[in-house]
Amino acid sequence: MQCGGFRVSYRSDERIFETYTPIVAIVLLLAALCTVPLFATTYWLDVLNRIGIAIIGALGLNILIGYTGQISIGHAAFLAVGAYATAILEAKAGLPFYLAIPLAALLTSVFGLMFGLPSLRLKGLYLAIATLAAHFITTYVIIHWESMTNGVLGFLVPPATIFGFPLDSDARIFYLIFALVVPAACCTKNLFRTKVGRAFIAIRDRDVAAEVIGVSLFKYKLLAFLISSFYAGVAGGLMAHHSRILFVDAFTLLVAIDYLAMIIIGGMGSVLGSIFGAAFMTLLPEVLKLSATSLTGVYPQAFGLIASTRDVIFGLAIIFFLMFEPQGLARIWLRFRNYWKLWPYSY
Amino acid sequence: MSRQRNLPIRFLIFVLLGVSLACTPAAAQPPIKLGNLVDLTGPTSEQGKDIAQGRTDATQYFNEQGGINGRKIELVSVEYGFQPPRAVAAYKKFVEEDKVLLVLGYGTPDTEALRPFITKDKMPYLSGSYSGHLTDPKQTPYNFPGGIDYTSQIRIFLNYVKETWTDASRKPRLAFICADNAYGRAPIESGRKYAQQIGVDLVDEEIIPTVLTDATSQLLIMQKKNPDFAYINTNTQWVPVVLKDSYKLGLKTRYVVNNYGIDERTPSLAGEAGEGVMGIADIAYWGDDVPGMKILMDFHNKHHPNDTHYSAYMRGWLWTLLAVEAIKRAGSDLTGDAVKKALESLRDFDTWGLTPPFTYTADDHRPTTRAKLYVIKGGKLVPMREVSVDRDMAWIGK
């Protein structure tokens, strides 16, 4: 059990895990995760897949908002670009998914760069509104560029294949998704040990001061948008493969708000927060659906009433967290963990 | 300290949720499960509410009658806000988790998108979507539209225009006004071809957003082409907006609305703008003098006499009736294939008089090609005449 820190080098200061125990725990967790598809039903695999995709998207958004302090409501648009780009590259250019997804993510980051340009002139609220506009313009283009995207009718995505082995079931896609979630989380954590990461945090805390000490706002703000949209592009590409059909309706403004809720409820500026937030926001509607279905079995006439509680509970969850725990689930977890770490002592 | 205050509250919330999850009633013999997809919060929620109520009521009615061959029917209901991705997720759940026997589907965008999965899973899918793309068993063997398809409806409209046109000096001019989604666009292509085939002039196509607040600019564009007739293919919630804007602009165009665009509320919502507007009715309106109406009204009076119901409610009953009949005919063989064949065995099936008799065959999943044409006169829906097109196989699946 740890009792304070004793560091003798910069290297040891930068370590993510102080002892070996968390590392062992994480490895065991990952191993357990690998065995999940063997016994879980397709429904729960589907939920886990969606959580995985949401984690990658939330990590990206957290980099932008939680660490760099730039407000963006356009995340759904980036996901859409990533998803459609992947689908179009595979369906029309015949690329295999391991080329299509990275390429689509790169395209998305260029796209994100474009919409990051206003951030150089605008701050806070104005940036938020600019990204709102970006969202609607993107949606419009996707709907009306019918020759490429099939418009409102939906775009059928061919299944990802590795050496002829199609990844067309939830169980198989599970491995692909979590094979990408782990590096995404590691990369994010490492990003904030580097110069780039520290520059981001500086910009969030006091951008004028950051500029004074030599952090180029131009370069780093755009870089933040670039990286964040790259993550969104990957998440979008995985969405395309997971749901197999792409509709513009999967990328409404509500999706962007969902992601915002994920990082706020989960905890801004923390990798663990993104993971918790993603899991929470994905599970919330599922739990509601399950209780709705079981309650409907008892009270069939109440179905309409129960269906509209989704909005109410979503809103209340956001308000509740913002009022009582602004630093999110990550903070709650941290308190919980510290309590048990030091038990039976209180500090 | 604050953390100790928060923990009990959170714990309580989780306990409550857990208790509600555990509240699933146990059944004697396993019930027959039917998937139920509805929109209660999205752009078609106005009808969705009645459809959901109709399906729920019909299920309760049939259960009170003893169920199907002694087994109770259970609806697994999912609300999806007319968002196709949620429908796809719900469908997956129906197939793999709940193992439903048949799905009572809903909207065109999601039904059309699910076609390859439905065919692969051999899941009989009785949809609220009447898209022409669902009528060809060679392409979509397990999809069954629950009423006269949109392509047949647009052909009825075009035939009507041609028949009633008296000016010999020129061809009648017409326009399509369609919602910007798979449902609104479903019959456009066939409509274009058929218009060309019978020799009427399609001068304009206007696309209106799914959620419509103002159609003035689109109608102004249409006005330039001055069509004599226009076909509106959107939902009941939005049709009055088109009609009112048209009335305000003083357009002389005569409108025909498809089955999902007109119901008992349209005359009062559209007001003076609704006079002379015609609509295609696929099903009886509430209170119509048909044999089935008594059953519905009795149920309504017994269980929720204070509600009002519109044609969508009847549709909910209709589709449940079809599903129950098919499952009854499948007897002890409760597989997707057997139910599909049972549906295809319906010949001139009497739907309690709510619609013209339904016939599904192994080559043709169009249940009927007959409908009624109504006109709004004096603020009320007045039946004009029966209309129909022939079961031309050239239009199947289009």
Place this chain on the structure above:
Amino acid sequence: MNEHVVFMLQLIITGIAVGGVYALMALGFVLIYKASSVVNFGPGELVLFGAYISWATILQMGLPLYVAFPLTLVTSVVLGLIIERGVLRPLIGQPLISVIMVTFGFASVIRGVLNMVWGSDTKPFPALFSSEPFHLGPVPVSPVHLWSFVMIILLLGGFSLFFKFSLTGTAMRATADNQQVALSLGVSVKRIFALSWCIATAVSALSGVILGSVRGGVDFSLADLGLKVFPVVILGGLDSVVGAIVGGILIGVFENLSGGYLDPILGGGVKEVAPFAALVVILMLRPYGLFGKINIERV
């Protein structure tokens, strides 16, 4: 008159009429921002609330207009108080993103509650104005639009006078400028916040009533119009009452002109996206809008 000119005039006049309604909604937004610097990302839901309450009082309960109307206003004022007290006050001092999210949050709650209580089908709205259009030259205009326009001008006049000459109005402007100084001068900032939210919700309720009359029905699509408020307030200036009205009209006209001319070329849906395209341009060229106060950041 030349056909093309008539077409354009029709689009412009429709735009002005529609813009009047946008301006009314934007006014609610501007009032909140002006006094408390809080951005309301759920203006549509407040409008929806007003529309539903007025429907309920007029049609469901059958109350006469002179009772129903004040009742609607009172209920929305109460809603404004609840929001301000219960939700926004605990969040004073929190980062902007939290405030934005909380407005999304209660917008969601309002929407859900309205759906639960009244359901999602369209309720026919009583025709408060006749629907016979009257003609402005070759262009027909519906009386509802005209009345909303008149109402806006009246409100513009009223609020301008209020902010300039009344003590409370001046206090509100002071609070928006610098809260701490206002506090030190004896202004009850808490009361100002509450007041601004109440006025804003009342104005939103009013726009709800007007929108309901325009549409002839009340349903959830009214809330989607709410997002159109943003191009209007950015064009006009986030804290300018005059800006809200001028911005509303300009955006309404721009939207209809683009729809009328670009729809046939681009295949529809231009009206929905044109205001946002304009928004991006405005943000790049003149982010504080036509009448907004320029925010100089002092370090």
